[in-house]
Amino acid sequence: EAGVTQFPSHSVIEKGQTVTLRCDPISGHDNLYWYRRVMGKEIKFLLHFVKESKQDESGMPNNRFLAERTGGTYSTLKVQPAELEDSGVYFCASSQDLGGYTEAFFGQGTRLTVV
Amino acid sequence: DAKTTQPNSMESNEEEPVHLPCNHSTISGTDYIHWYRQLPSQGPEYVIHGLTSNVNNRMASLAIAEDRKSSTLILHRATLRDAAVYYCILRDVYYGGSQGNLIFGKGTKLSVKP
Numbered sequence: 001e002a003g004v005t006q007f008p009s010h011s012v013i014e015k016g017q018t019v020t021l022r023c024d025p026i027s028g029h030d031n032l033y034w035y036r037r038v039m040g041k042e043i044k045f046l047l048h049f050v051k052e053s054k055q056d057e058s059g060m061p062n063n064r065f066l067a068e069r070t071g072g073t074y075s076t077l078k079v080q081p082a083e084l085e086d087s088g089v090y091f092c093a094s095s096q097d098l099g100g101y102t103e104a105f106f107g108q109g110t111r112l113t114v115v
Numbered sequence: 116d117a118k119t120t121q122p123n124s125m126e127s128n129e130e131e132p133v134h135l136p137c138n139h140s141t142i143s144g145t146d147y148i149h150w151y152r153q154l155p156s157q158g159p160e161y162v163i164h165g166l167t168s169n170v171n172n173r174m175a176s177l178a179i180a181e182d183r184k185s186s187t188l189i190l191h192r193a194t195l196r197d198a199a200v201y202y203c204i205l206r207d208v209y210y211g212g213s214q215g216n217l218i219f220g221k222g223t224k225l226s227v228k229p
Contacts, residue, residue, distance in 0.1 A: 004158075033216055042117075043159070043219040056216065091158050093217075100147035100206035101166075104217060106158035 002026065004107035006092050012113045018080040021110045025074070025094030031055075032075050033095075033104065034067060038088035046090075049075060050098075082114045117220030118142070119203045124224045127193045135188040135223055137203030142183050147206045149217070150177065150188050152199040159202065159219075162188065198227045 007022045025032045034046040046065070047057040051072035060067070064083070069075040079086055089111050093104040120138040127133040139148065150162040163170055163177045165186075170177040176189040190197055202222040 035217075035219075042221060045216040045218065048216055059216075093159075100145070100149070100164075103149070103161040103164060105161065106151075109158045 004092055004094050004105050006090075006107035006110050008110060009108065010111045010113075012115060013082055015084055015114055016081045018078065019082055019112060021077045021079075021090050021092075021112070023075045023077070023092030023107060025092070026096075026105055029094035029096050029105075030072065031095045031098060031104075032069060033093040034075070034077055035091040035093065036088050037091070038085070041088075043091065046077075079112070082112075084114050087112055087114045117218050118146075118205050119220055121201070121203055121220065121223045123221065124226065126226045126228065127190075127197075129195060129227055129229050130192050133190040133193045133197070133225065133227075135190075135201050135203075135225065136185065137187070138185045139203070139205055140184045142205060143207070145207050148177065148179060148183075148186050149204045149206050150175070151202045151204065151217070151219075152197075153202070153222075154196075154199045162201070164206070193225075193227045195227050195229060198225055200224050 005024045013019050030051050032049040035043050037043045045059040048055045049069045052069050066078045089109045091109045093106045095102050095104040147164050147166050149164040151159040153159045163175050165177045178187045200222040204217050
């Protein structure tokens with residue numbers, strides 16, 4: 001069974017440009033989460049999809065970040081325009097159920113560097 | 116904020132057992148105790164979780180105190196590959212609002228010496 005996959009693994013862009021990160025969850029997992037770790041900080045929650053609906057987007061830092069999950073399969077996270085402070089590692093995770101009795105599976109992450 | 120407290124770092128020798136402690140004095144009756152780890156340059160990886168009883172799987176064991184205010188992740192024989200940051204996280208059995216997501220703290224950085 002394929003795990004959670006993220007594309008690209010690395011991205012270097014200039015300030016002001018646009019970048020789109022993609023996440024393919026484990027097949028059949030309705031729940032998809034985005035997290036990120038910026039330099040020296042802890043891993044922080046960004047948002048949560050249940051199928052194609054945004055269940056919780058309380059962690060999104062500002063309106064330069066736009067997440068979509070059309071059709072309830074893969075998800076994209078677009079940063080437009082990118083700023084220097086957006087640099088970090090962006091993780092995607094998926095889980096079959098919502099409750100605490102289930103585990104989440106994480107992708108390898110996308111390392112974003114804004115210069 | 117994370118509802119758990121862990122030591123910042125621990126050291127172990129290869130092939131020896133490792134006990135990673137976690138305090139969660141404000142745990143609620145419906146919180147599961149989850150452990151994840153993050154190896155260098157990788158995403159977090161699920162290790163184990165439990166509610167009240169001790170749990171074992173192929174990776175580790177989880178010992179939960181009777182009052183559930185603390186727990187210990189046990190790696191029975193540490194290998195160099197076990198060097199990682201280990202996170203102890205509480206996750207409610209019921210979903211509500213933001214409780215579906217995982218709240219990461221600083222975790223414990225485990226070093227394994229050959």
